[in-house]
Amino acid sequence: MATETNVLRETGHAMPQVVPYANPRAAAVTVPTSHGEKPKKFTGVDFKRWQQKMLFYLTTLNLARFLFEDAPNLKESEGDVESVSALEAWNHSDFLCRNYVLNGLADSLYNVYCEKKTAKELWESLDRKYKTEDAGAKKFLVGRFLDFKMVDSKPIHAEGMTLSESFQVVAIVEKLPPAWNDFKNYLKHKRKEMNIEELIVRLRIEEDNKSSER
Structure with a gap:
């Protein structure tokens, strides 16, 4: 040593x-x-x-x-x-x-x-x-998200929310206006889960189709 x-x-x-x-x-x-x-x-x-x-x-x-x-x-x-x-x-x-x-x-x-x-x-x-x-802010955020209204005259879009993506997808589908009921049922019965980006693409395509029909 x-x-x-x-x-x-x-x-x-x-x-x-x-x-x-x-x-x-x-x-x-x-x-x-x-x-x-x-x-x-x-x-x-x-x-x-x-x-x-x-x-x-x-x-x-x-x-x-x-x-x-x-x-x-x-x-x-x-x-x-x-x-x-x-x-x-x-x-x-x-x-x-x-x-x-x-x-x-x-x-x-x-x-x-x-x-x-x-x-x-x-x-x-x-x-x-x-x-x-922080917990109170999250509750406020969820409330604001669920209060968001979609109508036929307003373009479909997803507000940026710091909630889980699966929750956002389901909430957006549930908030679709009455004229979208058939498409809403179609989305709800899809087996494969969608992310926000995929949902927005599908909504834009459907909105374009509705505009063409008008």
């Missing part, structure tokens, strides 16, 4: 020094210098996408677990140096995690959430607030 002196002589680099810890929990997380791209600041829109990017970013920093961990309990009987050191290390890493999340918020949101004491409390507060709003 090569000694440190031999390694230094052959490579020009000294062997790294390994410093053991009496308790691994007592060591604060070391943030790597090379990590993923920092997410853009969250402004209140597209929370799920921002949340996933921030979670990945914190994972590359070895800090993601502090989004879900409570501080270690330190009982009076455990007031030894090792336990106190472990708690201080946890608080330091939680401080880093919390501030990475806060710095990922727009200034207006930063001012609202900066009072949260831990990374977990902050993360859960954002999750409750914006996942609920």
